[in-house]
Amino acid sequence: MGDMSTFGALSEIKTRSRSMGVKLVVICLLALLMTIPGWFVQSLVDERSKHAGDVTKQVSDEAGGQQTFLGPTLAIPYTIPATEPNRDPIEGVYLVFPARAAASVASATQQRKRGMIEVPVFEADLKLDGDFDLTGVPAAAPQGAVLDWSRAEFVVGVSDPRGALGDGQLAIDGKSATLSPAKVLSDLKIGMDQQDQPLTLTLFGVKAGDDVKPNAQVKVTSASRFGGAQRLAVLAYGQSTHLVAQGDWRTPSFDGGFLPVHQQTSDAGFSAEWSVPYIARGVLAEGSADTMMRLGPTALTVYFTQLVDPYHSVDRALKYILLFEGLIFLTYFIFEATQGKRLHPAQYILVGVAQIIFYLLLLSLAEHIGFDPAFLIAGAATVLLLSVNASWIFVSRLQGFRALVVFSLLYSLIYMLLRLEDNALLVGAIASFMAIAAAMYFTRSVNWYSAVEPQRRDDGEQGSAIPKVTLS
DSSP, X not given: OHHHHHHHHHHHHHHHHTOHHHHHHHHHHHHXXXXXXXXXXXXXXXXXXXXXXXXXXXXXXHHTOSEEEEEEEEEEEEEEOXXXXXXXXXXXXXXXXXXXXXXXXXXXXXXXXXXXXXXXEEEEEEEEEEEEEXXXXXXXXXXXXXXXXXXXXXXXXXXXXXXXXXXXXXXXXXXXXXXXXXXXXXXXXXXXXXXXXXXXXXXEEEEOOTTOOTTOEEEEEEEEEEEEESEEEEOOOSSEEEEEEEESOSSEEEEESSOOSEEEEETXXXXXXXXXXXXXXXXXXXXXXGGOGGGGGGXXXXXXXXXXXXXXXXXXXXXXXXXXXXXXXXXXXXXXXXXXXXXXXXXXXHHHHHHHHHHHHHHHHHHHHOHHHHHHHHHHHHHHHHHHHHHHHTTOHHHHHHHHHHHHHHHHHHHHHHHHGGGHHHHHHHHHHHHHHHHHHHTTTBOXXXXXXXXXXXXXXXXXXXXEEOBO
């Protein structure tokens, strides 16, 4: 009698352990656990992205780097006499910006490839002009400063002079001279740029001449040709600055302290126009060199960006891994509950591993052919595998076709979430709500405490008996 009681208790425990309610809890835990391999894929994405960044930086540096330019500026050395014995006089440089600055940039780009990484590099022709009105100069000189107009220079600046493709020219009232390293001020620190990086410009200049003196009106033009990569910026170097930039790059982005007032992009390239008034620039028209730290954030910037960064896109796809795994597992569970075929947890694990392999395929293909075709190929292969797997498990071609339709919709949903950007959260939330509502509907008649009973296949094909969930 005791043996019979023990057998009955074991039987009851076995039946409960096989209930659909417990199975759903186990599947949810499996979905969470299957996100752990996703962390390793994430680390692989980060590693590949860092490698791509290192290669991009190396190629960019060879081409001249991200370039920032300063247009013609008048640099006048000054001295503050010593007021006490045994003290040296204080020396400095006084800068005067043009009253009106007019600049134009024409760029041509090409792709330099190293391994699988392509980096856009450019060659730019720059014409940076300025009209100077020296009436009232100096108006912001340090107290006691004596300006040495005989040593004054007109200077222009560049963040990386290694990108020079020829000697620059600077003309003062039509008299042209070749730029050479500036004598009164070799470099100029202008604070932080939009990426919070310190900017130091190397200066080149031409002696201002005897005609440059207080109350004079001077017109200065400069022409130069520089190479660089990824980013080209011109500082708002005039009290009012007007810049026109154009080039053959089809996917530029515009950033910096000010956005263009007009911009146009097409398959032939881009054009953009900036206009920065004095009141918006936020930097004094003249002053000592060490007071010009606020000039950096005024950069008018063109980025030569790739249309799609595959690593960024794969990284975004990985952020949806829990939703992805959960929806796939939930779909299999609904198939299981409605078809009466019990799946082993190992089969769910295999389905989860297929999802992880999808991300590996996506990453490896995206590096070669871009994200969109990579998602199409990796997604189609994974959907086909999961659908065939469903037909094998449920011994039903009809169920395999149903799985093909459902998984195709799920992968299309994930792709849409990756492309929607701003509305991804809204669409993802609605899709998740609809998925759980569908799960509630299809499992509405399931007895969650039920054991299993045998049932034959329902698609008209001959086959062995399969378990069926007892419905309430």
